[in-house]
Amino acid sequence: MEVLGSRDILNLDRALGLYRVIDEDGNPVAGEPSLPDKLLLDMYTYMIRARILDGWLLKLQRMGRVALHAPNKGQEASAVGATLALKREDWLFPSYRELGALLVRGMTEEEILDRALTTIDDPLKGSDFAIYGHRKYNIVPAPVPVANQIPHAVGAALAAKIMGDKIVTMTFFGDGSTSRGDFHAGLNFAGVFKAPVVFVNQNNQWAISVPLKRQTAAPTIAVKGIAYGVPGIRVDGNDVIAVYTVAREAVERARSGEGPTLIEAVTYRLGPHTTADDPTRYRGEEEVKEWERREPLRRMRRYLISRGLLTEEEDKALWSEWEKRIEETVVKVLEKPPLPPEVILEDVYEEPPWNLKEQMKELRESIRLLKELGIELE
Ligand SMILES: Cc1ncc(C[n+]2csc(CCOP(=O)(O)OP(=O)(O)O)c2C)c(N)n1
Ligand SMILES: [Mg+2]
Numbered sequence: 001m002e003v004l005g006s007r008d009i010l011n012l013d014r015a016l017g018l019y020r021v022i023d024e025d026g027n028p029v030a031g032e033p034s035l036p037d038k039l040l041l042d043m044y045t046y047m048i049r050a051r052i053l054d055g056w057l058l059k060l061q062r063m064g065r066v067a068l069h070a071p072n073k074g075q076e077a078s079a080v081g082a083t084l085a086l087k088r089e090d091w092l093f094p095s096y097r098e099l100g101a102l103l104v105r106g107m108t109e110e111e112i113l114d115r116a117l118t119t120i121d122d123p124l125k126g127s128d129f130a131i132y133g134h135r136k137y138n139i140v141p142a143p144v145p146v147a148n149q150i151p152h153a154v155g156a157a158l159a160a161k162i163m164g165d166k167i168v169t170m171t172f173f174g175d176g177s178t179s180r181g182d183f184h185a186g187l188n189f190a191g192v193f194k195a196p197v198v199f200v201n202q203n204n205q206w207a208i209s210v211p212l213k214r215q216t217a218a219p220t221i222a223v224k225g226i227a228y229g230v231p232g233i234r235v236d237g238n239d240v241i242a243v244y245t246v247a248r249e250a251v252e253r254a255r256s257g258e259g260p261t262l263i264e265a266v267t268y269r270l271g272p273h274t275t276a277d278d279p280t281r282y283r284g285e286e287e288v289k290e291w292e293r294r295e296p297l298r299r300m301r302r303y304l305i306s307r308g309l310l311t312e313e314e315d316k317a318l319w320s321e322w323e324k325r326i327e328e329t330v331v332k333v334l335e336k337p338p339l340p341p342e343v344i345l346e347d348v349y350e351e352p353p354w355n356l357k358e359q360m361k362e363l364r365e366s367i368r369l370l371k372e373l374g375i376e377l378e
Contacts, residue, residue: 011231012223012226014222014231014232014233014234015220015222015223015225015226015231015232015233015234015264016219016220016222016223016234017234018234018235018236018266019233019234019235019236019242019245019246020235020236020239020242021033021239021241021242021245022239022241022242022299022300022303023299024238024293024294024299025299025302026298026299026300026301026302026303026305026306027302027303027306028303032307033241033245035241035244037309039084039244040241040304040307040309041304041309041310042084043077043080043081043084043240043241043244043300044240044297044300044301044304044310044318045318045322046076046080046084046100046103046104047076047077047080047100047240047296047297047300048297048318048319048322049100049103049109049322049326050072050076050079050080050099050100050103051072051073051076051297052319052322052323052326053099053103053109053112053113053326054069054071054072054073054099055073056113056326056327056330057069057071057099057113057116058071058271058275060113060116060117060330061275062275065117065334066116066117066275068274068275068276069116069274069275070096070097070131070273070274070275071097071269071270071271071272071274071275072097072098072099072100072271073269073270073271073295074204074238074267074268074269074270074271074291074292074295074296075097075098075202075204075237075267075268075269075296076099076100076240076296076297077100077237077238077239077240077243077265077267077296077300078098078172078200078202078237078238078243078265078267079097079098079099079100079101079104079172079202080100080101080103080104080240080243081239081240081241081242081243081244081247081265082101082170082172082198082200082243082244082247082263082265083098083100083101083104083105083170083247084104084244084247085198085244085247085248085250085251086104086105086168086170086251087167087168088106088138089138089167090138090167090168090169090170090251091138091139091140091153091156091167091168091169091170092105092137092138092139092140092169092170092171093140093142093149093150093152093153093156093169093170093171093172094132094133094139094140094142094149094171094172095131095142095146095149095172095173095174095177095202096131096132096142097172097174097202097204097269098132098172098202099112099132101172102132102134102137102139105134105137105138105139106136106137107132107134107137107139108329109325109326109329110329110332110333111123111134112132113329113330113333114333114336115132117333117334117336118338118339119333119336119337119338119339120336120337120338120339120340121336122339123135123136124141125339125343125346125347126339126343126344127141129143129144130142130143130144131143131144140152140153140156146173146174146176146177146180147173147177147178147180147182147183147186148182149171149172149173150171150173150177150182150183150186150187150199151182151185151186151189152171153169153170153171153186153197153199154169154186154189154190154195154197154260156169157169157190157195157196157197157254157260158189158190158193158195160196161193161194161195161196166255167196168196168197168198168251168254168255169195169196169197169198170197170198170200170247170251171197171198171199171200172200172201172202173199173200173201173202174201174202174203174204174207175201175202175203175204175205175206175207175212175215175216175221176206176207176208176210176215177201177207178201178215178216178221178224179207179215179216184228186199187199187224187225187228187230187260187262188228190228190230190259190260191225191228191229191230191259191260192229194257194258194259194260195254195259195260196254196255196257196259196260197254197260198247198250198251198254198260198261198263199225199230199260199261199262199263200247200263200265201221201222201262201263201264201265202237202265202267203221203237203264203265203266203267204237204267204268204269205267205268205269206269206273206279206283208273208277209273209279209281209282211283220232220234220264221234221262221264222234222262222263222264224262225261225262230259230260230261230262231253231261231262232261232262232263232264233246233249233250233261233262233263233264234264234266235263235264235265235266236265236266237264237265237266237267238266238267238268238294238295238296238299239296239299240296240300241300241303243263243265246263247263249261250263267296268291268294270288270291270292270295301315341363341367341377342360342363342364344363345359345360345363
């Protein structure tokens with residue numbers, strides 16, 4: 001009897017290794033990658049945009065304008081590289097730390113800021129149970145409970161397969177999320193039914209204060225896929241070209257009916273878990289410094305310059321162009337009015353039932369009375 005039937009699925013080398021295209025200093029590891037120049041420059045630009053926007057969200061939280069932010073710094077390559085492998089009609093099921101992925105899907109800085117500041121244009125109308133998402137770009141809102149998005153992505157992929165739609169779903173989740181049942185149920189289901197889904201694990205070494213070695217005794221996260229019949233590929237998550245290359249292969253595999261892939265993108269969260277966290281309480285400075293040296297933007301910049309696709313001057317211009325554009329967007333969004341209070345009763349049912357209609361009437365009456373009394377609503 002043949003055991004599992006596929007040598008590819010059992011490819012332990014890929015699940016235990018670390019695929020790289022450029023090294024930590026931006027030098028090609030094994031020959032020049034054969035990707036179009038424009039794509040390489042786009043990868044870098046998306047990462048710059050994600051880095052600048054991330055910095056603003058942090059500042060806006062400190063200014064009391066954003067409730068909470070999960071910093072992305074250091075993880076831009078995984079989010080940007082993986083999502084660039086998708087097509088417009090595919091669906092993304094992100095977590096809360098993938099600004100770059102939202103940008104690649106087409107969401108603008110303005111839309112992301114509208115969400116974070118819950119302005120009148122917030123695409124999720126103030127919902128507290130979701131983080132980022134946008135129907136227009138096939139981005140399903142990231143749920144607050146970690147890993148819930150994994151079975152969602154599997155279910156959507158299976159539905160597409162049953163309906164004959166040639167779409168692929170991609171989901172992001174952290175290392176800590178692999179300890180939840182949703183990860184295991186999701187992978188098992190996807191493996192059995194060959195769901196067209198790409199699992200992207202952002203292994204950033206920490207789940208708040210829990211280090212990877214307390215999360216699992218397995219040598220890698222990627223190896224976990226093998227037991228479910230899902231190929232696992234471990235990739236340098238700070239090498240945007242490497243992430244894109246393996247994601248493109250996984251997306252093609254899914255689209256051609258061969259089933260799911262688990263990608264482990266090895267990366268590092270350089271900032272705090274969220275704006276409510278102090279990482280100096282649980283990890284040393286040395287470790288952070290070590291990973292700062294490996295951060296994805298510096299190495300891609302070095303690679304592009306050494307390949308002659310970018311000059312030092314062009315690089316500076318690119319940064320200042322986006323710094324200016326994003327600052328202008330922040331100013332614009334800060335001036336927008338907040339969501340009206342009525343949204344708390346909207347979007348629950350397509351047609352509101354009698355009790356919600358009654359509550360809406362009462363709410364409007366209260367708002368009117370408060371206004372009459374000259375009391376401002378925040
Ligand atoms: C089911 C559930 N348990 C606990 C939490 C609280 N929580 C939020 S983020 C987080 C850590 C997640 O770590 P990881 O999956 O590695 O993602 P990272 O934050 O590192 O990107 C925890 C425990 C939660 N949101 N949901
Ligand atoms: Mg983590």
